[in-house]
Amino acid sequence: MMVVSMASSLIGSPTARPVHAETAGAKRWAIVIHGGAGGDPSKWSDEKRNARRDGLEAALKIGRDLLAAGGSSLDAVEAVIRSLEDNANFNAGRGAVLTQAGNAELDASIMDGRNRACGAVAGVTTVKNPISTARLVMTDTKHVLLAGRGADAFAAAQKVPLVDPKYFLSHRRPTPPRSDAPGHPHLGTVGCVALDFEGNLAAGTSTGGTAKKLPGRVGDSPIVGAGTFADNASCAVSGTGVGEEYIRNAVAYDIAAQMLYAGRSLETAVTEIMTERLQPGIGGLIGVSHDGQIVMQHNTPGMSCAAADSGGRFETHLARDNGGRVPADAAKPIDAAKPIDAVKPIDAVKSSDVDEAEIRRLIDRQADAWNAGDLDRFMDVYWNDEALTFSSGGNVTRGWAATLQRYKRRYPDKATMGNVAFSDLEFQRLGDDAFQVLGVWQLTRDATPIGGRFTLVFRRFDEGWRIVHDHTSVRDAP
16 A cells, blocks of 8 residues: 555666566455345236346346456446336336325435445436436545435536436336235335455445335435445445335444454344344345355345356346245354354454454555545555654655655656555454554556555554554566
8 A cells, every 4th residue: 555655766667567466365256136125026927027037137247247357346336226227127217116296206325345435316306327326426526415406406417317207207007906915015126236356345226215105205225324335344235125124223234233343244144134123024135245255135025136256156036035044944154143242342352353344444545545646645544653664675764744755756646646456465463452464566557567565564543543664565577
């Protein structure tokens, strides 16, 4: 991270060659999508079942092909959800259900697991693809959620595809009375979660809401932490169902919290939510963990869902046996019987997993700041003290202010900074309040990228973890 500047004396050298980082294991990708929970597929017409399966398969192929080609999880999530929004067989985008006033009000959110950046829109009425506008809220504003007329105005200013509100009515035709069993309406909503080759997670959710809802009602889909959540240290999650219950229980974030603070697997955390927190008939969840574990569960009669990964998996479902949960008589994960109440407070056990997750977030934050050309924000992770040491090329700089000035001399503008990436992080605890982190960095500024290794020492202060020592080396490709 900070490592790039240490190598400044060699950057641009004609003898420098691209670096090839050693990898700890084979990289993988995974993707999961849903098209809503609720209605019983066995009571649907063949036409409806086939349309659902075709829509799921088409969307999944889009995400699979993008990830397999090395694309980002964030791009995959947006592309998949756009496909589902354009398909009137799903309750999102064109297929949105109507409010009591007979209008479509659409919601969506998207989240980047690298740094918890997120964006959302609620109650938009003229936006063809709410998920793309949500991403623009994330990338082009300082906000997280825009709603109603303000969100529509923002979309227009961004020149995203807009439609006349009649667009959301144009596909409708008189239909016979609903054949779904009473008490099990289709709860709609679409979502996608993905893990890319770089280990980055992303999640997104889009919906037309609940049929006959009050105008202005907002559910969980645009609420980060309720219907959508992504964090590279744990998982990416998207929900579908009765949004009010997902909001009340902070469902999406709770799953990540169980993984981080209670050491639970994604499977166990989702099962706990589906069977203990939410009443039967509420909805479903999809998730992918930081290591590629895929989960699809529902406590409704059905849930349209699909999954694919780099191991060759490619499957679609309108409902899953036992709601996608492991049968009670099957072998349980080691952590399945561990109650949350039995887990010691995080301060008491100094959890390495949680500390490592926080340090990873800081390192990701530095990469984002560097790639945005913001050296001041990049320096926030360093210890702001004269005792900070920064070593590169046999030269040692001491002190936070001197280190910042060294960076600014070497990298006066964004073009000079280029883009940096960090990989192969190794963590070694040096005590309750210190970590050593080893890793590989690569800087791409022109046609000749270079890279090397770095060693960081993090120390825990009242304000959080900070780098107190940074040593960087540059190496040629083997």
